[in-house]
Structure formats: C-alpha cells, structure tokens
Amino acid sequence: MTSIGILGAGGRMGQAIAAETGAAGALVAGGIDRDGPLTGPYESITDLAGGSDVLVDFSSPSALQANLNAAVAAGTPIVIGTTGLGAEHHAAIDVAAGSVAVLQAANTSLGVNLLTHLVEEAARRLGTDWDIEVLEMHHRHKLDAPSGTALLLGEAAARGRGGAKSVTERMGVLAAREEGTIGYASLRGGSVAGDHQVILAAEGERIEIGHRAETRAIFARGAVKAALWLASKPAGRYSMADVLGL
Numbered sequence: 246m247t248s249i250g251i252l253g254a255g256g257r258m259g260q261a262i263a264a265e266t267g268a269a270g271a272l273v274a275g276g277i278d279r280d281g282p283l284t285g286p287y288e289s290i291t292d293l294a295g296g297s298d299v300l301v302d303f304s305s306p307s308a309l310q311a312n313l314n315a316a317v318a319a320g321t322p323i324v325i326g327t328t329g330l331g332a333e334h335h336a337a338i339d340v341a342a343g344s345v346a347v348l349q350a351a352n353t354s355l356g357v358n359l360l361t362h363l364v365e366e367a368a369r370r371l372g373t374d375w376d377i378e379v380l381e382m383h384h385r386h387k388l389d390a391p392s393g394t395a396l397l398l399g400e401a402a403a404r405g406r407g408g409a410k411s412v413t414e415r416m417g418v419l420a421a422r423e424e425g426t427i428g429y430a431s432l433r434g435g436s437v438a439g440d441h442q443v444i445l446a447a448e449g450e451r452i453e454i455g456h457r458a459e460t461r462a463i464f465a466r467g468a469v470k471a472a473l474w475l476a477s478k479p480a481g482r483y484s485m486a487d488v489l490g491l
C-alpha cells in the first residue's frame with residue numbers, strides 16, 4: 246500500500262487529503278505542519294520524507310524549499326499543490342526535479358485541467374479583437390491573489406494567442422483596457438471553494454467558460470491520484486496533464 250506524507254497537514258487541504266487518502270486505498274504515513282509533527286511517528290520533514298513513498302505539499306511558498314530539500318535528501322517523489330509561487334520557487338522545483346520526481350499543479354481537479362485546454366483552444370481560434378479577462382472567487386481565508394488557477398488559465402489563453410501581457414490591477418482615472426492584455430480580477434468572501442471564469446469579449450458578443458468547485462474534496466482527490474501516479478516515477482518535472490492524460 247502506498248504511503249503518503251502530508252506537508253501542511255493541519256490546513257484545509259491537508260485534512261481533505263488525509264480523508265481522500267484512505268478512500269483511495271492508500272495510507273497516511275504522517276503529517277507535519279508549521280509547528281511540527283501532527284500525525285504519525287515522524288519528528289521532522291526529512292524523517293517523514295524517509296518514511297513515505299510520496300510527499301504531498303499544500304502549505305505555503307515559504308515552506309517550499311525546506312520541503313523540496315527533504316524530498317531530495319530522502320529520494321522521495323513530491324506533489325506540490327501550494328500556490329502563490331514565484332519564479333524563484335519554480336527554479337527551485339526545476340533543481341529538485343533533477344534528483345526526484347516532482348509534480349507541481351496550481352489546481353489538481355479534473356475539471357480545471359480540462360478547462361485549461363478549452364481556454365487555450367478558444368484563444369487560438371478567436372482573433373486578437375476578442376479581449377480576455379479571468380475572474381476568480383475564493384473563501385475569505387485565501388492568501389494569494391490572483392489564484393494559481395487564474396494565472397494558469399491566463400497562461401493557457403496567452404499560449405493560444407501567442408503571448409500576452411498580464412494586468413492584475415486596474416484602478417484610477419487612466420485605467421482603460423490596454424489592447425492585447427489579459428486582465429485578472431479576484432473576489433474573496435465566505436467559504437467559496439474556488440470559482441474561475443474566463444471571459445472572451447468582442448464587439449456585440451461574449452463567451453464565458455468556467456469551473457465551480459463545490460467542495461475542496463475534488464482538489465484532494467486529484468492530489469491523491471497524482472501522488473499515487475508519481476510514487477513510482479523517475480526524477481523529472483511532471484504536471485496534472487501527465488496524470489490525467491489530457
């Protein structure tokens with residue numbers, strides 16, 4: 246039975262992943278949080294990595310390097326679901342992927358990963374006279390904005406279009422839309438698990454395609470599926486597209 250070590254175990258996603266691990270016929274090796282061990286016999290991240298077949302990290306960008314170091318030291322594959330990652334984090338993931346299997350995904354749900362393809366295709370087929378905007382809404386506790394998924398969808402649109410500048414802030418009296426850009430808007434409130442909408446707007450018509458997460462169990466299910474898939478993979482950087490065959 247595959248054993249999964251959970252990093253960020255006490256958080257909303259950490260708890261959801263622990264619940265889905267059993268349902269998938271796998272085992273929780275242990276869980277570690279900012280304050281130390283939460284479940285299982287392991288006292289440190291490195292010990293947990295050594296006692297797990299695969300690690301799953303849904304914590305914080307500030308914890309990423311230590312989590313990658315532990316994965317590399319133990320030779321344990323790691324799934325990174327944490328968002329709010331910058332260029333320096335992606336560079337660190339690339340380095341770790343030289344030694345162990347690393348799968349990074351801003352969204353582990355099947356629906357969003359399919360949506361990414363639909364958005365890229367729509368942007369490819371429509372002319373640059375179609376403006377593209379990404380709208381997201383999440384629960385009041387979310388720290389990063391725009392969401393990792395919004396950025397993922399915007400990147401897919403930009404790929405389809407052959408490149409585009411991102412605009413994450415529009416404010417004041419000189420805030421008119423700049424042609425060819427992709428704009429982002431972030432709403433926060435209540436307990437929303439994660440809504441994303443991509444709006445393609447032209448003169449006289451508009452296409453809106455999106456995804457609503459009704460429960461974060463969908464992300465947890467995808468993360469566990471990714472972990473079970475990654476556990477036997479050689480070093481390298483992987484994505485949800487590899488897992489889902491999309």
Ligand SMILES: NC(=O)C1=CN([C@@H]2O[C@H](COP(=O)(O)OP(=O)(O)OC[C@H]3O[C@@H](n4cnc5c(N)ncnc54)[C@H](OP(=O)(O)O)[C@@H]3O)[C@@H](O)[C@H]2O)C=CC1
Binds near residue numbers: 278304308352
């Ligand atoms: N890829 C995907 O599909 C999804 C990704 N996410 C992302 O996952 C991450 C976690 O989300 P969520 O569970 O809602 O957040 P929570 O705040 O509920 O959980 C984060 C957990 O990580 C711990 N943590 C935070 N910072 C550190 C640190 N520096 N070292 C060790 N542990 C730390 C927190 O401990 P403490 O409470 O003490 O700070 C907490 O237990 C976010 O980046 C979120 O955007 C979320 C859903 C789906």
Ligand SMILES: O=C(O)C1=N[C@H](C(=O)O)C[C@H](O)C1
Binds near residue numbers: 329395440
């Ligand atoms: O923080 C969350 O909750 C979520 N974060 C991810 C993101 O930033 O896109 C995925 C999902 O939308 C939920």
